[in-house]
Amino acid sequence: MHDIRTIRENPAAFDAALSRRGVSSLSSGILALDEARRAKIHAAETAQADQNAASKQVGAAKAKGDEAEFERLRALVSDKKAEVAALNDEAKALDAQLTEMLSGIPNLPLADVPDGADEADNVEVNRWGTPRSFDFKPVEHYEIAGVKNGMDFETAAKLSGARFVVLSGAVARIHRALAQFMVNTHVDQNGLTETWTPVLVREEMMYGTGQLPKFGEDSYQTREGWWLVPTAEVTLTNIVSDTIIAEDYLPRRYVAHTQCFRSEAGSAGRDTAGMLRQHQFEKVEMVSVTKPEDSLAEHARMTRCAEGILEALGLPYRTVVLCTGDMGFGATKTHDLEVWLPGQDTYREISSVSVCGDFQSRRMNARYRPAGGKPEFVHTLNGSGLAVGRALIAVLENGQQQDGSVDLPEALHPYLGGKTRLSADGTLV
DSSP, rough: OOHHHHHHHHHHHHHHHHHHTTTTOOOOHHHHHHHHHHHHHHHHHHHHHHHHHHHHHHHHHHHHHHHHHHHHHHHHHHHHHHHHHHHHHHHHHHHHHHHHHHSSSSOOTTTTSSSOOSSGGGEEEEESEEEEOSSSOOOGGGGGGGTTTTEEEHHHHHTTSSOOEEEOOHHHHHHHHHHHHHHHHHHHOOOOOOOOOOEOOOOOHHHTTOOTTTTTGSSSOOOTTTTOSSHHHHHHHHHHTTTEGGGGOOOOEEEEEEEOOOTTTTTTSSSSSSSOOOSOOOOOOEEEEEEEGGHHHHHHHHHHHHHHHHHHTTTTTEEEOOOTTOOOOOOOEEEEEEEEETOOOOOEEEEEEEEOTTHHHHHTEEEOOOOTOOOOEEEEEEEEEEEEHHHHHHHHHHHHHHHTTOOGGGHHHHHTTTOOOOOOSSSSS
16 A cells, blocks of 8 residues: 555656556545545534534523524534535545545656566576486476376366365375475574464455555455465564554564465466466465664565575575566565576466565554654565475475476474385385
8 A cells, every 4th residue: 555645746757666566546536546545534524523613602692592503503503513514525525536546656766677578577586506417308297107196186177176286195295394494494594483374364464464455356365254364464464553663573474374265357367287376386485574764674674585595405596676667566576586497497376475564554554653753664575484385395396207207305204203215116225
């Protein structure tokens, strides 16, 4: 959510920043609505003052026995009371329109975010590891012999439809081991607080982090009105919603491993093979809540936390800064981590780490109180640390052998009972 005062103070700068995201000038419409709202509020305050003044005079007229003046003043009080109520209702309606308008406008990009239309304009800022040179043609994860028995798309389609999978046996254990390794690393080495949160949330929680009202079609809602979270960003960030926290409480750094649910609206025909793009998946999510002056340093820190997971797993990756046309709705700057997938012969996204400034905290009314100062909005950040299913894909494809077995990263061995390989027949050895 944008601060209306900032738009009032510099509408040209607001429009210029939005234009970088391909959004046409909006400040004139916003300010016209804001001016109408403020005019109604002023008129209501004036009418209230007239009502109060007349109310004081009613008693005096009654005491003097001036019946005509008494009746005139009493009628005036009644008229002003009705006028105040009507003006307040009109102001509330205009305020709701203004809030709706502001809630549909994306966050403004930071000055150092590259301009661009889509992912082709993203800028690489880091690359780690060298993609393995195979002496055979590597295949995609679901084609590896040792994986086939443990990754069942047909049964999942019978149970739920397209874009679901049933994992079993060794593959399911590797998937679980990855999540455990990620959470433990973030807690033990990166200082995040492990958190377990619901996956069903109230509508206002989805609004707070920006999924609603604009992107409701991307998520699932139950008949009872709850929403299934598309990521634990929703719950972890909203921990501080509608609160004023002490300055020494910050920063807060959370991590949670949860199921996530996305409708994948608009992705028809994309990544239909395998488990790259699923309706139900697991993620280890990081969320930080900071003071404004600390958020950019925290963004760099969170990016390193995610990169460290990939490095520990020995997976080649690159880090890119998303351009203005590829950035998410609530982000003011985003780093994407893209892991190398030899089966596709390309890098694919496995984590997005975003700083949102006070965009979400204004929607959530999340503030902190500086020592001796007035409450200010916190800054929020979120990032995958990592997407568990995509990490599974990367581990399987990068470790595949010509005989259909898979060599597994050393970091996972303790989580697999000391086993180091997925054999061609689908067992851990």
